[in-house]
Amino acid sequence: MAKRVYQVWKGNNVFIFRGRLIFGPDARSLFITISLIVVPVVIFCVFVGRHLLHKFHPYNAGYAVLVVAIAFTIHILLLLLVTSARDPGIVPRASHPPEEEFSYDTSEVGGRHTPSLQFPRIKEVMVHGKAVKVKYCDTCMVYRPPRCSHCSICNNCVERFDHHCPWVGQCIGQRNYRYFFFFVSSSTLLCIYVFAMSALYIKFLMDNDYPTVWKAIKKSPASLILMIYCFISLWFVGGLTGFHLYLIGTNQTTYENFRYRADNRSNVYNLGCLNNFLEVFCTKIKPSRNNFRAYVQEEVARPPTISRAREVEDEPAGGPRAKVEDDLELGGDLLKISQRRNYEEVDEEMGGRNSNGIHSVLSESELVIDPDTQAPVSRSEVRDSSLGRTSRNWDILPDVMATSSSATEGGVPLQKDAR
Ligand SMILES: [Zn+2]
Numbered sequence: 001m002a003k004r005v006y007q008v009w010k011g012n013n014v015f016i017f018r019g020r021l022i023f024g025p026d027a028r029s030l031f032i033t034i035s036l037i038v039v040p041v042v043i044f045c046v047f048v049g050r051h052l053l054h055k056f057h058p059y060n061a062g063y064a065v066l067v068v069a070i071a072f073t074i075h076i077l078l079l080l081l082v083t084s085a086r087d088p089g090i091v092p093r094a095s096h097p098p099e100e101e102f103s104y105d106t107s108e109v110g111g112r113h114t115p116s117l118q119f120p121r122i123k124e125v126m127v128h129g130k131a132v133k134v135k136y137c138d139t140c141m142v143y144r145p146p147r148c149s150h151c152s153i154c155n156n157c158v159e160r161f162d163h164h165c166p167w168v169g170q171c172i173g174q175r176n177y178r179y180f181f182f183f184v185s186s187s188t189l190l191c192i193y194v195f196a197m198s199a200l201y202i203k204f205l206m207d208n209d210y211p212t213v214w215k216a217i218k219k220s221p222a223s224l225i226l227m228i229y230c231f232i233s234l235w236f237v238g239g240l241t242g243f244h245l246y247l248i249g250t251n252q253t254t255y256e257n258f259r260y261r262a263d264n265r266s267n268v269y270n271l272g273c274l275n276n277f278l279e280v281f282c283t284k285i286k287p288s289r290n291n292f293r294a295y296v297q298e299e300v301a302r303p304p305t306i307s308r309a310r311e312v313e314d315e316p317a318g319g320p321r322a323k324v325e326d327d328l329e330l331g332g333d334l335l336k337i338s339q340r341r342n343y344e345e346v347d348e349e350m351g352g353r354n355s356n357g358i359h360s361v362l363s364e365s366e367l368v369i370d371p372d373t374q375a376p377v378s379r380s381e382v383r384d385s386s387l388g389r390t391s392r393n394w395d396i397l398p399d400v401m402a403t404s405s406s407a408t409e410g411g412v413p414l415q416k417d418a419r
């Protein structure tokens with residue numbers, strides 16, 4: 001029987017509910033994280049909140065103290081689940097190295113010319129008008145999109161990789177960073193809330209039958225324990241919230257901050273404080289590029305679908321774009337066509353429409369001989385002109401770039417046709 005993608009997954013992830021939820025390999029630490037949240041809240045409800053129920057007579061507002069604590073805890077646990085149980089932005093692995101990047105380097109060995117295959121390990125792409133280097137990942141066999149990094153714990157390339165969080169047991173990346181931030185900042189607020197309510201209860205005790213602090217604490221030691229616990233926790237989660245506010249404001253990832261701090265290099269992703277915040281909180285989260293429940297199929301070479309490409313060419317510029325997968329497929333189809341037809345001809349057709357100016361900086365080694373004209377043309381140029389064609393905005397570029405190695409050259413990614 002055909003296996004599903006999650007059953008043959010090469011990363012170190014843990015799947016539950018038959019591939020519906022994906023965790024990192026250290027997902028067990030979630031139990032510790034959950035108990036660090038739930039246990040203090042239960043102590044708070046039983047030993048503090050319960051006694052505050054009737055302290056605010058006019059409106060029975062004491063009930064609100066408990067309701068807020070419980071509702072806020074559920075909210076935080078849901079954020080934790082969303083952060084750790086979903087695809088953080090894993091770049092699908094390719095099944096073979098990017099053949100379209102090979103260049104035939106003829107070297108003379110023993111008096112004979114022997115062609116040897118090689119492809120550049122680093123490429124440059126333009127982001128906001130500046131050149132950014134992207135590296136080839138040997139494990140995933142793809143060129144990593146800008147800001148993508150390979151998580152050694154999960155063994156996956158993750159887009160806009162921030163860090164691998166051991167508390168959450170998952171990579172923090174493009175698709176879960178927002179929820180991670182809300183989780184951390186909400187935890188900070190919960191700490192402040194529990195601390196404040198515990199202090200309030202001590203004050204109530206002092207105002208009534210226990211005139212000194214020590215007597216009040218003796219009456220409710222749980223309040224003191226909670227206040228100490230929240231005070232210590234606040235240093236961690238509060239500090240983390242502040243740090244991530246700074247990172248969001250300057251449009252950096254934790255990885256970039258640690259890696260490039262010493263370099264003092266300018267940050268090409270910085271769009272200004274407000275736009276950086278809008279990018280993190282107000283942009284649509286990209287759909288996952290992995291369908292973990294799809295059936296794995298054998299790689300079958302597909303004939304180039306020219307009719308499909310014609311359709312694309314007929315589409316009015318700026319028309320509604322289909323799903324990301326479609327873009328990927330188009331990238332693949334167009335590439336195949338571009339290999340069948342005269343490279344220059346295709347380039348001419350498409351080059352003029354490269355409206356966003358995204359194309360890679362070409363290296364000498366990428367020059368190959370055109371089979372028709374015998375003139376050297378650049379494969380990268382052809383490929384990237386199809387990129388410019390299929391990707392109208394910046395967002396799509398990493399997709400196409402990464403999968404141009406996997407989605408092309410007669411092969412299809414494992415899960416694509418399985419849907
Ligand atoms: Zn990788």
Ligand SMILES: [Zn+2]
Pocket residue numbers: 024151152153154155163164165170171172
């Ligand atoms: Zn990871």
